[in-house]
Amino acid sequence: MERIPILKMGQFLLVTIQVDLYDRLALDLEADLVGQITQLNARGVLIDISAVSIVDSFMGRILSNIASMARILDAVTVVVGMQPAVAITLVELGLSLTGVYTALNVEKGLDLLRIKTGAAQAVSTDADSSDD
Amino acid sequence: MPIPATIEVLTSETFAILEGSHVIQLTGQIRQQASQMGMSLLDQTKLSTAASELARNILVHGGEGKAQLECIRSNSKIGIRLLFSDRGPGIANVEQAMQPGFSTGIGMGLGLSGAKQLADEFHLTSVVGEGTTVTILKWVND
Amino acid sequence: MNDSTVGTLRPKKNQILTLWMRNQLADGSLRDDLMSNDDLRAQSVELLDCLFDTLTDDTLTMPDAPSLSPLIDQLTNISMSRARQGFTPRETGLYVFSLKDALLEMLRHERKDDPNLLLTETMRISKFIDSLGIVTFESFIQGREEVILRQTDEMTEIATPVVQIWDGILAMPLIGTLDSSRALVVMENLLQEIVRTGSGIAILDISGVPTVDSMVAQHLIKTVNATRLMGAECIISGIRAEIAQTIVHLGIDLSHVVTKATMASALKHAFGTLRIEVNKSAARSV
Missing domain, CATH: 3.30.750.24 (STAS domain)
Structure with missing residues (x-):
């Protein structure tokens, strides 16, 4: 049975979507990711969509859902590599993927995940320094 | 739907829309055709995304239907016209269905309004109890 | 008496030039800011030379004749460069039409004894210069269009620099x-x-x-x-x-x-x- 592979990198899960997702594949991915977050106690999810040529409202909903579900499980979701044409089309469509963090590429996405998951620590040091 | 006299259909192909994987096949065909006709990457993406929305609408509301992919010419312009038709329940209040965010299904309610936004021309006819036909058109910019 | 129209005018080339220059310089719209009188004179001499080198009595009634193409080319160049330099269509048109005045004035002097011939020849020359005038306007507009196209290209290039x-x-x-x-x-x-x-x-x-x-x-x-x-x-x-x-x-x-x-x-x-x-x-x- 065809499935999107999920890679584990330390505390983070990495998914690269290489094909246009049809319904079952997308719903399976959603279920698999949420399962893996709880099983592996992952802190972050990185979804690379640089090879995806169409993001319609169905696909947008899947991405938003994954982010919302991950947040409930205390994990951060970052979507990386959206193509310019896809971004413009999503904006024209009226879709803004609220609640989903974005980054330009995998490298910057991992940086963002580290910042967001270490956020509690960083905020407290920032607050300390501003109190002085 | 009456075909305006000025539009000449060059090629026409029909695809059945019965399940999710058909949507992917259709958008792949559209993209290939659009790229052959010299459509810009952005317009290819807009057209196939609009097609994806409308084809999924068929699955959600009509259950099953078909999509017709046509290459057309009007004067010196060429373009792609897509006709989506289903034998579903039809739309009672077209004006309401066209509102962004209006949804009776599980989607985000952006299907019809989104497709209209992404296409150059948009036409919808619906008869309650008989089904719905949506036509969209995108010209290839010279 | 010489029966040939062009043959009659050709020996009077210098006088025609003088008349033409006088007409041009007398006109109120002379653009000595865009072109010096010496340059204008040189340009007029060149065009007039070309006119009498190529023109015959036969081609006087056939402005499309291939033998006239050097003249047409030269005129095209002149009016295209005038378009680029910023001359108005009126100024460019007057350049050619003031030549008609000079030619007809000379002809009137040469044919004062034969009004019938004068009338026929006047008609021919007038028609010929009119067709030159049309060439002038066509190429003037073409020159302008080239300027506009170049500017459009430049604008889209500079329009969105990242x-x-x-x-x-x-x-x-x-x-x-x-x-x-x-x-x-x-x-x-x-x-x-x-x-x-x-x-x-x-x-x-x-x-x-x-x-x-x-x-x-x-x-x-x-x-x-x-x-x-x-x-x-x-x-x-x-x-x-x-x-x-x-x-x-x-x-x-x-x-x-x-x-x-x-x-x-x-x-x-x-x-x-x-x-x-x-x-x-x-x-x-x-």
Whole structure:
């Protein structure tokens, strides 16, 4: 049975979507990711969509859902590599993927995940320094 | 739907829309055709995304239907016209269905309004109890 | 008496030139700011030489004849260069039509004893110069169109430059009115450069955009949203006071957009986001 592979990198899960997702594949991915977050106690999810040529409202909903579900499980979701044409089309469509963090590429996405998951620590040091 | 006299259909192909994987096949065909006709990457993406929305609408509301992919010419312009038709329940209040965010299904309610936004021309006819036909058109910019 | 029209006029070339120059110089619209009288004279001599080298009695009634092509080419060049230099159509037209006056004046003098022949020849010359006049206007317009095309090309080239002003920071200064098609080009260019350079921040400077109506604002908001979807931040800078007023009066919501009054403050904001500190070198030399 065809499935999107999920890679584990330390505390983070990495998914690269290489094909246009049809319904079952997308719903399976959603279920698999949420399962893996709880099983592996992952802190972050990185979804690379640089090879995806169409993001319609169905696909947008899947991405938003994954982010919302991950947040409930205390994990951060970052979507990386959206193509310019896809971004413009999503904006024209009226879709803004609220609640989903974005980054330009995998490298910057991992940086963002580290910042967001270490956020509690960083905020407290920032607050300390501003109190002085 | 009456075909305006000025539009000449060059090629026409029909695809059945019965399940999710058909949507992917259709958008792949559209993209290939659009790229052959010299459509810009952005317009290819807009057209196939609009097609994806409308084809999924068929699955959600009509259950099953078909999509017709046509290459057309009007004067010196060429373009792609897509006709989506289903034998579903039809739309009672077209004006309401066209509102962004209006949804009776599980989607985000952006299907019809989104497709209209992404296409150059948009036409919808619906008869309650008989089904719905949506036509969209995108010209290839010279 | 010489029966040939051209044959009669050819020996009088110098007198015709004098008459033609006098006509041209007497005209109130003479543009001695664009072309010196010496240059004008040289140009007129050359054209007149060419006229009498190529013209025969037969071709006088056939302005399309291949043997006249050197004359037509020369005239085309003259009026195209005049179009580029900024002469008006009237000034360019008068250059050719004042030659008609000179030729007819000379002919009247030579044919004073034969009014019938004078009338026939006058008609022929008049018609011939008229057709030269049409050539002049056609090539004048062609010259103008070339100028316009070149300017359009130059404008679209300079219209949407994206510059990398820092590692990870792009700037796009917009100049001129934004319509829908240009806004789309702006958005595509910016997003493509963001991907190509891997820049996390883009500054869209609208100092040079004369008016921001709700359509322009919609395009700006769309650009900001698309940038965000790709994982970069877009700052709008260069918002003048009156534009800020317009935006609020139009009820446009820019609360989700980072806006700065100047490019400098946008850059400062970008430095803050990227955690970049810029110090004067004196501070470092301790």
